[in-house]
Amino acid sequence: MERLIPVKTVDDILPEYRDTPVQTFFEYHNFRKPFGSYTDSKMLIGMCMDKRIHLNIPDRFAFTIRTGGANLRYSAFNVSYAIAVGGVRCIVLIGHNDCGMVNLYSKKDQIVGGLIEGAGMDPEQSEDHFRNYAPMFEIDSEIEFLLSEAARLRKKYPKILVAPLFYIIEDNQLYFLDEG
Numbered sequence: 001m002e003r004l005i006p007v008k009t010v011d012d013i014l015p016e017y018r019d020t021p022v023q024t025f026f027e028y029h030n031f032r033k034p035f036g037s038y039t040d041s042k043m044l045i046g047m048c049m050d051k052r053i054h055l056n057i058p059d060r061f062a063f064t065i066r067t068g069g070a071n072l073r074y075s076a077f078n079v080s081y082a083i084a085v086g087g088v089r090c091i092v093l094i095g096h097n098d099c100g101m102v103n104l105y106s107k108k109d110q111i112v113g114g115l116i117e118g119a120g121m122d123p124e125q126s127e128d129h130f131r132n133y134a135p136m137f138e139i140d141s142e143i144e145f146l147l148s149e150a151a152r153l154r155k156k157y158p159k160i161l162v163a164p165l166f167y168i169i170e171d172n173q174l175y176f177l178d179e180g
């Protein structure tokens with residue numbers, strides 16, 4: 001986690017994100033600035049579905065897509081819709097520590113068995129389901145995956161500001177990443 005950059009005051013906002021919605025986002029979440037009111041939003045937040053993550057932001061501040069690992073590869077049309085129809089010009093991608101999508105294969109028995117036990121899926125269907133989907137969502141490292149997703153989105157949507165951020169479960173704070 002040596003690549004994390006704490007953001008405790010406005011001075012910690014990286015120059016490329018000054019006076020952008022990313023700065024406002026930090027002001028609400030990390031600095032607990034009183035909420036403004038919004039009728040329109042220019043921001044899309046892509047974040048993990050993990051229930052331990054809670055953002056402190058006003059109503060209508062951002063579109064949100066939550067998926068395992070904040071993986072937006074299979075939400076391409078949702079992202080495009082938010083840009084084209086929703087007017088989004090900034091995407092914040094939020095990874096976090098202790099993500100369940102890391103090393104999915106170590107949890108294979110738990111996932112396959114849990115679908116049989118908990119959901120009533122038949123054993124063969126459960127095996128197939130894991131085999132088909134685990135490779136799509138498996139992550140080696142939260143930070144490396146986050147940076148690769150940010151790079152992919154920047155290339156695909158060159159006019160959109162894309163900020164990869166990191167959330168630490170234990171302190172509920174957002175961090176920048178040293179992308180160097």
Ligand SMILES: [Zn+2]
Pocket residue numbers: 048049050068069070096098099100101
């Ligand atoms: Zn996660």
